[in-house]
Amino acid sequence: MERYNVYSSYLKATYGEKVYKLPISIPDTCPNRDGTLGVRGCVYCGSIGAGYENLPASVTIQEQIEQNIAHIQPKYKAKKFIAYFQNFTNTYLPPETFRDYLIQACQPDIVGIAVATRPDCINKVYLDYMAEIKERYGVDILVEFGLQTANYKTLQKINRGHTLAEYIDAMMMMREYPFRTCTHVILDLPWDTMDDVVETAKIISALGSDEVKLHALYVIKNTVLADWYHQGNIMLVPVEEYVDRVVTFLEYSRPDIVFQRLIGRAPKEATEFANWGMGWWKIRDMIDAALLQKDTWQGKKCDYLGGKAVRKFMTKD
16 A cells, blocks of 8 residues: 555556656756856755756757657656656746747657746746647646745755745646646755644645655755855754654645655765765655554645634534
8 A cells, every 4th residue: 555645656547657757958047046046046956956867958859858758768668758847947038938948848749748947936927828838739737846845944044045935926826727736845954843844744735736746955066055064064864864754744745745756866976965875765665664664644644724723613413
């Protein structure tokens, strides 16, 4: 029995077969890098963002899709794919330019488009363009927001350039559109406590995020975080605490949320520290074992929505 909603199972149930994401790069950046909000980005973000498996943005989108399919299809026997605009902030472009890139991704065998962005980099113009493309080309749309934590003080510490309010605003806008949403969370930020883990799960659940990506904090080379790490200014949590935080997050999450991942991965050559030197699958297995040992599951403690304090008056005669 699965004790949380697994992304691969959701995709197979939705599309009837295996579906794989294809990372797509476009020549974008981030308001936290171009001087609008800052120049070095979030304290943990490296010079290439998160696109370690991406092809260069100089390669056309059609070519990126074709090359990725040629690599993935023989290995995983997949026939359907999601074009994942992954790196940096993919809506941080003129709206018409953004629209053109999405249209280029509407190729044969692409059943969906995923767009990674920031909560402060989206509005109804971009959403209307995505709605137009969804209707015209028959592709599903998933919008992925980087939140990382609900603790506004931690957001300031990591130089996110936005607060919790922008995430709330973005999620409220999304309610008017036929898209799925995913929220990214770094679950072991050194300034967060277990109370922050619980509150982040609650806020994400209350605002209706359909999916969540959890991952541990990486120390990427040549970042502000790497400087702090070498100077001894941060204390990273042990892997056992990360596992506890994941279990707690799952318990307080809405039962229907789909988890794209519980732990991420980063190449060793790009990091000073990643996943405690362990394979990501080992940490996933530790999480599964902890859920089983504690006899707990996703949504077990999700009792706080829908007017908890007045439920006692809802009993029938």
